[in-house]
Amino acid sequence: MPRRQTLTRTCTHTGCTERGFFEYANQRERRSIESKPWKCVRHTAPNEVLSKDSPERTTVLTLEPFYSRPSTYRPEPEIIGYSWRAEHEASGSGFRYGPGFQVHAEDFPPGTRLIVTARIELPKEQQ
Numbered sequence: 695m696p697r698r699q700t701l702t703r704t705c706t707h708t709g710c711t712e713r714g715f716f717e718y719a720n721q722r723e724r725r726s727i728e729s730k731p732w733k734c735v736r737h738t739a740p741n742e743v744l745s746k747d748s749p750e751r752t753t754v755l756t757l758e759p760f761y762s763r764p765s766t767y768r769p770e771p772e773i774i775g776y777s778w779r780a781e782h783e784a785s786g787s788g789f790r791y792g793p794g795f796q797v798h799a800e801d802f803p804p805g806t807r808l809i810v811t812a813r814i815e816l817p818k819e820q821q
């Protein structure tokens with residue numbers, strides 16, 4: 695098995711020095727990684743990055759059905775499971791986790807909302 699190597703990329707946003715680390719197994723994978731411009735989360739999802747001016751963020755996921763693909767045997771899509779999905783997500787997962795919580799779809803009825811809040815509290819001397 696070839697040893698995986700790490701490629702370091704710098705965010706392509708003007709003036710940004712944020713770096714990302716990508717693993718590759720061969721030159722084809724390395725070229726594929728290098729062929730796409732890479733931007734850090736500060737420049738791809740700036741409203742998700744907590745800061746002193748934006749110290750709290752809440753995301754709501756809803757337990758929604760996902761359907762089978764139409765086939766010869768099942769021409770009409772059928773519900774085959776449930777997943778936690780944020781409003782902007784096209785797909786989700788039946789199991790979600792974060793620091794301090796884990797949640798399984800099968801433990802709750804459809805339409806259940808999972809509300810996740812992250813909040814920064816600065817030390818007193820920094821406020």
Ligand SMILES: [Zn+2]
Pocket residue numbers: 705706707710711712733734735736737
């Ligand atoms: Zn950046």
